[in-house]
Amino acid sequence: MSHYSVAINVQQQPEVLERVLRVVRHRGFKVTSLQMQLNENNTTSIDMSVQSDRAIALLTNQIIKLIDVLDCQVLASQTNKTTESAKG
């Protein structure tokens, strides 16, 4: 199981948080912490920690495709070696 810290910058839209969270869930990641903040320039910053057996690129590649997402960065990643399992 790996833990990742992800920073996402999005256009302000009423449903944008739902869009991002739906992708996180559907692509096999679990949100372990979440903070969002509206910015003055019509953007919103979403900082979240997620965990999954899957590589983080499988998530970030999908998030960045969302039309309202401006940027998506992985700030930190940590892999728990004892529970890491081969992809089956």
Add this chain to the structure above:
Amino acid sequence: MEQGQMIRGADAVIKTIAAHGVKTVFGYPGGAIMPIYDALYGSSVEHLLSRHEQGAAFAAVGYARSSGKTGVCFATSGPGATNLITSLADALLDSVPVVAITGQVSTAVIGTDAFQEIDVLGMSLSCTKHSFMVTNVEELVPTLYKAFEIAASGRPGPVLVDIPKDIQIALVDYKTPLQAVMPEPEHTQTQIDAANTLLAHSSRPMLYVGGGVGMASAVEPLRQFIAATGIPSVATLKGLGAVSYDTPSYLGMLGMHGSKAANLAVQQCDLLIVVGARFDDRVTGRLASFAENAKVLHLDIDAAELGKLRMPEVAIAGDLRQILPALSQSMQIEAWQDAVQSLKEQHPWRYDRPGELIYAPAMLHRLAQKLPEDSVVSCDVGQHQMWVAQHMYFRRPEDHLSSAGLGTMGFGLPAAIGAKVARPSAMVVAVSGDGSFMMNVQELTTIKRRRLPVKILLVDNQKLGMVKQWQQLFFEERYSETDLSDNPDFVKMASAFDIPGRNITLASEVEAGLDEMLNSEGPFLLHVSIDDAHNVWPLVPPGASNQDMMDEMEKQT
């Protein structure tokens, strides 16, 4: 830039659609979209009334897939919009450019559980490429322009625009917005060099061609690349038609019901060149052993597909029309071409089946031989769909419409209607099964309404054949709910819609039956009662590797 004029939001919708070159939309009216239907009345945009919103959206899909243009459909709020969902999901999985416009209850009552209110924006999140709800009439036209741009750009997909009724009747100063162009990924010379190095070091390269080729208008560049390199090729269900079927070393479809030669050759290659395809599980079989000894060069417009299921040695996100010519080179791969040819000769399709009853693969192969050059075949889902993919051949990808990703029964008939609207001079044949046909059978009325000369080839084994096949092979012949022997009299039913038809049951009737269908003036239903003993062969069993295909009559015990 056009000078502004005050018009209703509803009129602005029609005007924007017309400005995008859309001549025909598909839909079904209702309360919350009445202003748009009022604006449509007497406008230059033609409307084809479906008899279910799913049929309307599938017609838009068929229109888009057969023409490469964006399809448009309308539905009202609530049940109208929910009925669109399956078709939008289908368009998402198969990357089809569709703009769906739904009416919504007025903004003042959104969130009050008003009559025919449902959160369509919320429902759309998982089944569209993007979606909008317009809450300010000033945003209406720019939003619609964005919707058309998003639907058709990059990897295409469905876009939904939900428009509350008060926005439809509000007045707006119509101005053509400045078009925002979506950024497209661009390849680098470093990537091209890396790809060329892979090609130069390969002695057994194989092209795995997907639906992305057709959608990128890259059929000609691909064919030129194949002509220059001589690289053998296989195609996915959506990729059929991209490589001309008579191309040397082309082995047809790969995967679960692909040709044995295609699957064996892919397993033997040392370089898999993936072009506009995505390692779908129906293609790869057991992923870990798919083309196990091959390096992978993956080319796609969607960067998220690169490394999603198989890590490529070199991946290039970009426009196939530019990438393929940059990789073109002459290659010394005669021994491999001979090996591929030999596989092709070892595993041919056979149509010389004894018996009086109709062998569906032979009939479909005969249909392919009889079709004029400008033809579209629209399939439903199940055994007949796989037989079409195996035994028919297509001039171009847009001549073969098949619900590939979502596998939606009920796709074939409405998609054929959309194709006939988009390509009126083409021969359009809907090949359906007795299960699938009933899923959108109400669209026979749409055919009747316009006397659309759509030909329907109904392949009937009185079963949900594909499910029955799996029950036979993998569920100990326990045929749970797959018997359809209580089907209606299909020819009689067609006649109720003024569609002539006839039934054939014997192999000796196939020739005359197909001729009668193809030569008839208007729509026609050829109901074919086939030998129900036949299954789709060969088959990669679930969980197996592609080299371990089951051959005919080999039953798991």
